[in-house]
Amino acid sequence: MIFFTTNHKNGFIFTFIKEKYNLKKLTMTKETILNKSSLTFLEKYLNNAAPTGYEWESQKIWMEYLKPYVDTFITDTYGSAVGVINPDAKYKVVIEGHADEISWYVNYISDNGLIYVIRNGGSDHQIAPSKIVNIHTKSGIVKGVFGWPAIHTRDKGKEEAPKPENIFIDTGCATKKEVEDLGIHVGCVITYPDEFHILNGDKFVCRALDNRMGGFMIAEVARLLKENKKELPFGLYITNSVQEEIGLRGAEMITQTIQPNVAIVTDVTHDTTTPMIDKKKEGLLEMGKGPVIAYAPAVQQKLRDLITETAEANKIPFQRSALSRATGTDTDAFAYSNGGVASALISLPLRYMHTTVEMVHRDDVENVIKMIYETLLNIKGGETFSYFE
Numbered sequence: 001m002i003f004f005t006t007n008h009k010n011g012f013i014f015t016f017i018k019e020k021y022n023l024k025k026l027t028m029t030k031e032t033i034l035n036k037s038s039l040t041f042l043e044k045y046l047n048n049a050a051p052t053g054y055e056w057e058s059q060k061i062w063m064e065y066l067k068p069y070v071d072t073f074i075t076d077t078y079g080s081a082v083g084v085i086n087p088d089a090k091y092k093v094v095i096e097g098h099a100d101e102i103s104w105y106v107n108y109i110s111d112n113g114l115i116y117v118i119r120n121g122g123s124d125h126q127i128a129p130s131k132i133v134n135i136h137t138k139s140g141i142v143k144g145v146f147g148w149p150a151i152h153t154r155d156k157g158k159e160e161a162p163k164p165e166n167i168f169i170d171t172g173c174a175t176k177k178e179v180e181d182l183g184i185h186v187g188c189v190i191t192y193p194d195e196f197h198i199l200n201g202d203k204f205v206c207r208a209l210d211n212r213m214g215g216f217m218i219a220e221v222a223r224l225l226k227e228n229k230k231e232l233p234f235g236l237y238i239t240n241s242v243q244e245e246i247g248l249r250g251a252e253m254i255t256q257t258i259q260p261n262v263a264i265v266t267d268v269t270h271d272t273t274t275p276m277i278d279k280k281k282e283g284l285l286e287m288g289k290g291p292v293i294a295y296a297p298a299v300q301q302k303l304r305d306l307i308t309e310t311a312e313a314n315k316i317p318f319q320r321s322a323l324s325r326a327t328g329t330d331t332d333a334f335a336y337s338n339g340g341v342a343s344a345l346i347s348l349p350l351r352y353m354h355t356t357v358e359m360v361h362r363d364d365v366e367n368v369i370k371m372i373y374e375t376l377l378n379i380k381g382g383e384t385f386s387y388f389e
């Protein structure tokens, strides 16, 4: 099928990827969507920090990769970026991911030079102690560490858990003045330096896979459309929204600018097969078993049926998840805008969300790309998805 990049055609490239990323499970005959340049882009895109509210450098990297595959770009005041195919078409379809990653803000610097933080997005206080951090200042990155009292010095009877108010960053400074002399002030954002790894050949691990994978996957859809010379009967808006992690804000803004007819959103969801997750509460979702299709009031039923039927026809595996009330993703922002936009959510199962070792399965990544790609080929221009026709 023309859809895939076959490795025997790209033997030398494959060997390079195999060595660089230790893809031991892939054989020379396995068909894959991701190729050398997509993985190189993914690594660069992930290794660059894009804290909520500060996404523009990351958006530049994303747009540079997407450029050959789109006709034009839209960007907005807060940094959302959209690659557009067929900008003159009246009927508009969005495929979307979010650009931002969770981070911390410098909130208070004590007289003895320790930094206390508040969240920028859902950062996890439990995983902070003993992490190295990047503090973003005007003159560049300053390194610090989340310190923690030694096991020897803690009261075994009543150990304190890490909490937002007791975790602190040590930059090696003895006074507040020394901290300030490094360019650090209240309001500087703090990210983790953790970079892209591949485990056991097919598990991608990094901080911020939520949701850098979304931007990556929709960009790959655009690449496949171009490479396979597919003409769409509508305008396609490949949308990388900012500020999802603090309440879907970028999507709320950009949906008003685009005014789409359809929005297919992709984000991550929880793999629930690792310890201490209650399947009766969270449902059963497993990485490697396929993209997750959401059932929720914000999801337009006919659009979702088109996606599941497309998946079945193309033998793309998928899982289902039920969400009461909001989906907690940009799907809600698109669905409830502009008088109602037919919206659906395709999620990538992920382990350890909002930690620095988020993990996804490469097969799921490829299947989300396939699912979105094949669904787009099944959307007719002018489709209303009306329940009443």
Ligand SMILES: [Zn+2]
Pocket: 210, 211, 245, 354
């Ligand atoms: Zn998130």
